[in-house]
Amino acid sequence: MLIRIKQLIDWFNDEPKNKAQPTLSVKTPAGFCAPWTAEQLKQDDLIKDKLRVLKRSGLALPYEVWDEFVVDTVIRFAMCCQDLPASESYHHATPRGLLLHSLDVAIYAMRIRRNYILPPNTVPEDVIHKEIVWVYGVFLCALLHDVGKVLDMEIELFVGEEKTPVRWTPALGTITQPYRFRYHQERHYSQHQHSGLMWLTPLLGENPMAAITSDRQLYHEISAYLSGHAGSDSVIGQILMQADAASVAQNLGADKAGINQAAEKARGASGSLAGQLRLTLTHLLQSGAFPLNKKGAEGFVEGEHLFLMSKPIAERLRVSLLERGINNVPSDNSRLFNELQQHQLIRANDDEMAIWKCEVFLRAFDWRQTFTFVCVHWPSIWPEGDLPSIDGSITPVSDTTDVLQQDQGDGVSLGQQTAISSLGEDFKSSNSQVDLAATITTQPEGLEQESQISSFSMDLMSFMPGMEANKTEPAISASLIESDEIEIAQDALNTMNHSESDGVMNEALSLDLSIMSQKFDARSTSPEALGHAFYQWVDAVLKGGVQPVNRQGALFHRLEQGMFVVSPGAFHHFIAERCLFAQANTYGLVQQGLQPLGKHQLRADGRSVHKALIKESDKSLNGFLFAVQPEWADLYPINPHVYLECE
Helix, strand or coil, rough: HHHHHHHHHHHHHHHHHHCCCCCCCCCCCCCCCCCCCHHHHHCCHHHHHHHHHHHHHCCCCCHHHHHHHHHHHHHHHHHHHCCCCCCCCCCCCCCCHHHHHHHHHHHHHHHHHHCCCCCCCCHHHHHHHHHHHHHHHHHHHHHCHHHHHHHHHHECCCCCCCCCECCCCHCCCCCCCCEEECCCCCCCCCCCCCCHHHHHHHHHHHHHHHHCCCCHHHHHHHHHHHHHCCCCCCCCHHHHHHHHHHHHHHHHCCCHHHHHHHHHHHHCCCCCCCHHHHHHHHHHHCCCCCCCCCCCEEEEEEEHHHHHHHHHHHHHHHHHHHHCCCCCCCHHHHHHHHHHHHCCCCEECCCCCCCCEEEEEEEEEEEEEEEEEEEEEHHHCCCCCCCCCCEEEECCCCCCCHHHHHHHHCCCCHHHHHHHHHHHHHHHHHCCCHHHHHHHCCCCCCCCCHHHHHHHHHHHHHHHCCCCCCCCHHHHHHHHHHHHHHHHHHHHHHHHHHCCCCHHHHHHHHHHHHHHHHCEECCCCCCHHHHHHHHHHHHHHHHHHHEECCCCCCEEEEECCCEECCCCCEEEEEEHHHEEECCCCCHHHHHHHHHCCCCEECCCCCCCCCEEEEECCEEEEEEEECCCHHHHHCCCCCCEEEEEECC
């Protein structure tokens, strides 16, 4: 009884305090999120901590205006963001992700801005008076750089049990009612880059707005950035590009060194041609500049591969870069494609060339047409994108004579292009058409291509110190392996029959012979089966000696840590020799199936692809690293000229 009385007294004593707390006008139903109130946000430990770090990072406003200029702005911003994520499946894809990402970008921006003079191109005596308001402008742009992403979502407010939820828009102000959201399936992914300016006035009070509009140059920079029209020389844009990259890297698990590297890479991307090509390609893709997957389209999507018509994409890239004042763009398409391929912005075909010739089939129109393309792995360019695949098929065409003459080589013959492709990725990026033409001589019909490859390879050995061509045992070309591989293996088997260890070796080589003759239907074979077949092919190739090892342009190099198998060259050779009806994504399926086998060694960061360097050269190789089998060790010594890059 006494307990009940005490509870009743406590209830009466607590009632006034409960009434003073902010309450929702309606109860939060299932499936809806309860909104944060302004008072709750002011008391939130996370926001308090971020504001503390902001002040220490360099947002050094006088304490008299701190609450009005910073705290109130952050609270209004948080009431608009609520628990919304920054992306659907990429970085900060968690509750409050948009708020946390925006505050982190602001913090990093305050640190990075110390490397810049604000305002730019200003005499020192004026910098002293104007810097403080410019720093505040950078903070506002950082806070609002992604706020337009709320328009990527359909947000509904709960207004009562008997009423239909009301769709929220920015015109309704901050979110104060229970809400739910979902991403628009047809959203424009780049729209948020142009939507920040509309949020500036609702979020700022009278005095902060007066401060930034008092400096016309600053307000112009803020308006240009938040509306998506900032130039490549915008100091605010350069600062926030680095800050955004740092925040994303932090959320994806990078350590301090990785975060700094991400920011540094973003800074370099703003100036280099490779970085400008990536940014321009991303912008064109996000803005919907390419009609896709229909008659008259400039591109077609199949899985993670986007095939863009070669000439239109070259012209679009060139025009876009020139419009932004970047004048070091190659005027020749072959050089432009070489630049794109060298920086892995486009993917090579089976012949290690930039240009693909493919037949496109649209099922809805029963329509077929053949085009020349460049192939882009679009998720690496646009991670947050969602491009639907074509309703039909994209099939590479093997006859590329006209493609090479039209798009790839100005005055370079098909035989010359074949010679280049046979030397592998490393030399191709530095080829010279003049030197190449000088090395090609007239040969009897039928032997011309093989002789070109062999003699050209001999001349190029001088590019890699210590690695000389073996003139007595020339490497077997890839084209010959496909047609005569069984005979080669059988000859090796007959030779082994006369050796001292013929019992063991005969059994092993007989197994290799059966593996070398196997074919797989790429349309129906599982990735696991393809991955297992690839490893068996590697083992058989190395034991049979049908591919060069430890030589210029070779697909295999024995290192101290294991057998280095060059990617994507080795995978393309396997697909060409073993896979029937291969498609553009077959290469990815083979690598996908190889992962669970555990045959290859991973890097320290868990990735599969290692980088190998060539001594006394600026060239490098990418590839998988496999444990050396005893038979491989007996046949191939360690290559002293190739070594793994330190991780």
